[in-house]
Amino acid sequence: MNGFEKSRIFPVDGRGVIQRVKEKNKSLLATTNPALQSLLPKETRFKDAREVSRHLKRNYRDSFSSPTRDSFGILEDVVCEAVLLNSFAEEHIQTRLQRIAATNNKRNKRKKVMPSGKYINSVIVEQVQESLAASTKKDHDNKLRRQQKNLKQLRREEDKRLKEE
Secondary structure (H helix, E strand, C coil), X not given: CHHHHHCCCCCXXXXXXXXXXXXXXXXXXXXXXXXXXXHCCCCCHHXXXXXXXXXXXXXXXHHCCHHHHHHHHHHXXXXXXXXXXXXXXXXXXXXXXXXXXXXXXXXXXCCCCCCCCCCCCCCCHHHHHHHHHHHHHHHHHHHHHHHHHHHHHHHHHHHHHHHHC
16 A cells, blocks of 8 residues: 555545646647637628628619729629528538438448447346246236136136026
């Protein structure tokens, strides 16, 4: 025991482990820069651009020259196309993720049966023998019950026949 106590294995003290986990978490948090999230474009950027183009067309179209007014139609077409492409891309990503999840969840039919990690589904010989004994006992009891019913039925029929004579 003295050797274990000198090496600090015994008595068990979890402070060192907790300290190491905290240091590891700090290093993980330090590697992710929160500024990166702010650099990502907004998900609604194309819809916002469509709203801005509609606002400009509605409020300021008359104050611009004719070539600029013509370009508002082009701007709106480009923004609508961007919105459509973005929605198609998001839909494609979602369906791809769903297909990946479905293939991961699908059972491999050719895989042979292996014991599970917790052995909940595993069966030992004693369990098979107990199950067999229980099922044969149940079958035997059912057979005896049927025979007793048949005997009672025969007695009733015999009693009826004797009463009639």
